Amino acid sequence: MLQNMSWTKAEEAFKQSDLVILPTGSCEEHGPHMPLGTDFLVAGEIARRVGEKTGAIVAPTVPYGHCPWHMDFPGTVNIDQDVLYGYYMQICEALVKWGAARFMFINGHGGNTPVLDRVSMKLRSKGVLCCVVDWWTLAGTLNSAWVERGHGGVPETSAVLALFPGLVDMEAAKPAQPKRFSPQLETQSINKFGFRNVPVKIWMRTRDIVEVGNFGDDPRLATAALGESEIGAVVEFLSELSRIRLQPDPA
Numbered sequence: 001m002l003q004n005m006s007w008t009k010a011e012e013a014f015k016q017s018d019l020v021i022l023p024t025g026s027c028e029e030h031g032p033h034m035p036l037g038t039d040f041l042v043a044g045e046i047a048r049r050v051g052e053k054t055g056a057i058v059a060p061t062v063p064y065g066h067c068p069w070h071m072d073f074p075g076t077v078n079i080d081q082d083v084l085y086g087y088y089m090q091i092c093e094a095l096v097k098w099g100a101a102r103f104m105f106i107n108g109h110g111g112n113t114p115v116l117d118r119v120s121m122k123l124r125s126k127g128v129l130c131c132v133v134d135w136w137t138l139a140g141t142l143n144s145a146w147v148e149r150g151h152g153g154v155p156e157t158s159a160v161l162a163l164f165p166g167l168v169d170m171e172a173a174k175p176a177q178p179k180r181f182s183p184q185l186e187t188q189s190i191n192k193f194g195f196r197n198v199p200v201k202i203w204m205r206t207r208d209i210v211e212v213g214n215f216g217d218d219p220r221l222a223t224a225a226l227g228e229s230e231i232g233a234v235v236e237f238l239s240e241l242s243r244i245r246l247q248p249d250p251a
């Protein structure tokens, strides 16, 4: 954990590892039952565990992200994509100066993904390798029981129950009742609607589709046990992945 090292320890650590894990999240609503810090807390804890298993350097978590669609809910903080891109780039460029040659972004929030992709492409043109991991997508691919069909649903609530049980208020958890905008359109997400069983992207705000803020599965079905197996499998997978040595041609 870079934040716990002195500069002399950091100097030593960068001689041992050129892989830096950067957890990224968002400070945003996750329904009435979950903390605003959900995305960065979970990403940070996965990163800490992967670092512990592999010896990779774990940089401090970036807690804010891009989430304009949630800005109707108190406490949410949105960072514009261009600002976030510049912020991620400056963090990575500083770490490259100290010895990072490879990054694994352990991301907890979907709004950050296009920005992290852009950072990765830019850094690749400078000879640096980046791997972007959306942990909830990885979890759903590893096991269909962990597919997050929304936001603050069963898999995500289970993860917070497992990692930070004191921060979830299960009594406040409510199933989402997504609004319909047309009898022909099925509401699936804030930007995903089904038309004749084909998903189409139409951007709404979260408040347009749900009152509670969470959507997808009924969060009352979440359990700490599900979260523990889910997070355990993600940590295991990423620990193995981060041990792979890639030797691409110099950019």
Ligand SMILES: [Zn+2]
Pocket: 030, 038, 039, 108, 109, 151, 152, 156
């Ligand atoms: Zn989330």
